Amino acid sequence: xxxxxxxxxxxxxxxxxxxxxxxxxxxxxxxxxxxxxxxxxxxxxxxxxxxxxxxxxxxxxxxxxxxxxxxxxxxxxxxxxxxxxxxxxxxxxxxxxxxxxxxxxxxxxxxxxxxxxxxxxxxxxxxxxxxxxxxxxxxxxxxxxxxxxxxxxxxxxxxxxxxxxxxxxxxxxxxxxxxxxxxxxxxxxxxxxxxxxxxxxxxxxxxxxxxxxxxxxxxxxxxxxxxxxxxxxxxxxxxxxxxxxxxxxxxxxxxxxxxxxxxxxxxxxxxxxxxxxxxxxxxxxxxxxxxxxxxxxxxxxxxxxxxxxxxxxxxxxxxxxxxxxxxxxxxxxxxxxxxxxxxxxxxxxxxxxxxxxxxxxxxxxxxxxxxxxxxxxxxxxxxxxxxxxxxxxxxxxxxxxxxxxxxxxxxxxxxxxxxxxxxxxxxxxxxxxxxxxxxxxxxxxxxxxxxxxxxxxxxxxxxxxxxxxxxxxxxxxxxxxxxxxxxxx
Numbered sequence: 001x002x003x004x005x006x007x008x009x010x011x012x013x014x015x016x017x018x019x020x021x022x023x024x025x026x027x028x029x030x031x032x033x034x035x036x037x038x039x040x041x042x043x044x045x046x047x048x049x050x051x052x053x054x055x056x057x058x059x060x061x062x063x064x065x066x067x068x069x070x071x072x073x074x075x076x077x078x079x080x081x082x083x084x085x086x087x088x089x090x091x092x093x094x095x096x097x098x099x100x101x102x103x104x105x106x107x108x109x110x111x112x113x114x115x116x117x118x119x120x121x122x123x124x125x126x127x128x129x130x131x132x133x134x135x136x137x138x139x140x141x142x143x144x145x146x147x148x149x150x151x152x153x154x155x156x157x158x159x160x161x162x163x164x165x166x167x168x169x170x171x172x173x174x175x176x177x178x179x180x181x182x183x184x185x186x187x188x189x190x191x192x193x194x195x196x197x198x199x200x201x202x203x204x205x206x207x208x209x210x211x212x213x214x215x216x217x218x219x220x221x222x223x224x225x226x227x228x229x230x231x232x233x234x235x236x237x238x239x240x241x242x243x244x245x246x247x248x249x250x251x252x253x254x255x256x257x258x259x260x261x262x263x264x265x266x267x268x269x270x271x272x273x274x275x276x277x278x279x280x281x282x283x284x285x286x287x288x289x290x291x292x293x294x295x296x297x298x299x300x301x302x303x304x305x306x307x308x309x310x311x312x313x314x315x316x317x318x319x320x321x322x323x324x325x326x327x328x329x330x331x332x333x334x335x336x337x338x339x340x341x342x343x344x345x346x347x348x349x350x351x352x353x354x355x356x357x358x359x360x361x362x363x364x365x366x367x368x369x370x371x372x373x374x375x376x377x378x379x380x381x382x383x384x385x386x387x388x389x390x391x392x393x394x395x396x397x398x399x400x401x402x403x404x405x406x407x408x409x410x411x412x413x414x415x416x417x418x419x420x421x422x423x424x425x426x427x428x429x430x431x432x433x434x435x436x437x438x439x440x441x442x443x444x445x446x447x448x449x450x451x452x453x454x455x456x457x458x459x460x461x462x463x464x465x466x467x468x469x470x471x472x473x474x475x476x477x478x479x480x481x482x483x484x485x486x487x488x489x
Contacts, residue, residue, distance in 0.1 A: 002211075002212050004209065005208055015214075022112070025108070025224070028101070029101050029102055032098050035093060040090040043084070043087040044083075047080060050077075067262050070256070074252075077249075082247075092235045092238075104221075112217060118210065131191050132188075135191045138188070143181040145180075146180070149170075149173050149174035149176075150177075152173075152174065272326030345385060345392065348384050348385045349385060349475070355374055356378070363453075375453070379433065381473065382456075383433070386430045389429075393429075430457035430459060431458050432458040434488055435485060436480075436485050440484050448476050450484070450485075454473075457471040458487075466481060
């Protein structure tokens with residue numbers, strides 16, 4: 001069924017119906033746009049929420065290993081990813097529905113306007129209607145005149161007083177009128193046939209075509225709107241697997257919390273290593289008291305005060321060797337410091353080697369750069385490595401002493417200096433810097449090879465034999481001729 005045949009006389013109704021459909025399309029576009037804005041604002045608020053509750057503070061807080069803290073961070077990360085999916089929904093709603101339907105709405109409105117403008121021209125020809133009416137009136141008039149002339153001819157023929165000439169004249173006049181009426185009749189029949197043909201084409205061709213065009217446009221509008229309805233759901237369905245993974249990640253973060261493990265971690269991080277205070281010995285003043293004022297009364301026994309839980313403590317000033325910390329915590333801090341210095345030293349050595357290689361490339365290819373321009377940086381790296389080696393030695397000594405002191409606390413007979421002396425007797429610090437004037441190949445035992453322009457650390461000065469002991473940035477140490485280097489100022 002189509003509008004052209006079933007609603008040929010309901011053009012005004014169809015006009016209002018199509019306009020109502022386009023209004024609905026615009027309303028849906030506005031609805032989706034507002035939904036997209038809600039999703040965008042929701043995602044923004046979620047991101048601000050996760051950012052506001054994300055852990056901030058010093059490195060110690062950031063590296064917190066407690067499972068309940070770590071799980072909360074995972075929840076914030078998953079929620080941030082969830083916010084990203086809401087942003088994706090908002091973006092797809094705009095690009096997949098609003099933009100597409102807005103363009104189609106404009107096309108539908110233009111098409112409807114064009115059809116309506118064409119429909120205004122679909123009217124029966126005024127000339128055709130006028131001619132048909134004129135020929136009909138003329139035919140009616142001429143037919144009445146013909147009948148009147150015929151009646152007059154019959155009357156003249158029946159009259160006795162009428163002459164033969166009068167009778168013939170009346171008959172000729174009646175015949176002429178009848179002939180004219182017949183011509184008008186034929187003209188009217190022709191105009192009426194033409195009018196009916198145009199009317200038939202108007203109501204069975206033009207009007208149906210126009211209404212069917214509006215029907216096709218409206219059906220395409222409805223289909224586009226239906227697709228928009230489906231996309232409204234499909235866009236969210238596409239991200240549901242990822243959203244589900246985010247929610248599953250939040251649940252998994254909750255299952256990772258281990259209260260027993262966190263309790264043990266508290267012990268490991270904050271155990272002081274001290275033993276609880278021993279019982280205070282009883283001093284019997286009835287035995288061996290020589291006077292009222294005895295040595296014991298002058299120097300009363302030191303009784304350690306009771307430790308009250310949750311009482312406020314004065315914060316101690318941090319010491320460089322971490323001596324302000326309890327034994328166990330000090331041990332961990334010293335080991336962490338030593339590990340950090342090792343990493344920094346390795347990084348400095350890698351940079352020094354890279355500079356040496358770059359310098360060699362510049363020496364072989366002067367057009368690429370000036371080798372002397374790298375000297376300040378190489379000197380700086382050598383000094384940094386010397387400083388780091390000194391710090392490493394210092395903290396290793398502190399750590400060693402701390403370990404030995406711990407052993408003595410448990411076994412007073414332990415000689416804390418035996419192992420210490422053996423391990424740290426040979427530790428030295430550079431006494432100066434020098435630059436190699438020439439390259440030297442150290443082939444004999446105890447010597448090392450150096451390159452021209454290389455920056456070296458002096459470990460032992462020339463004692464009159466023409467040799468001095470140096471340390472390279474690579475860590476190699478040995479003797480070289482004193483005349484091959486120039487002392488740094």
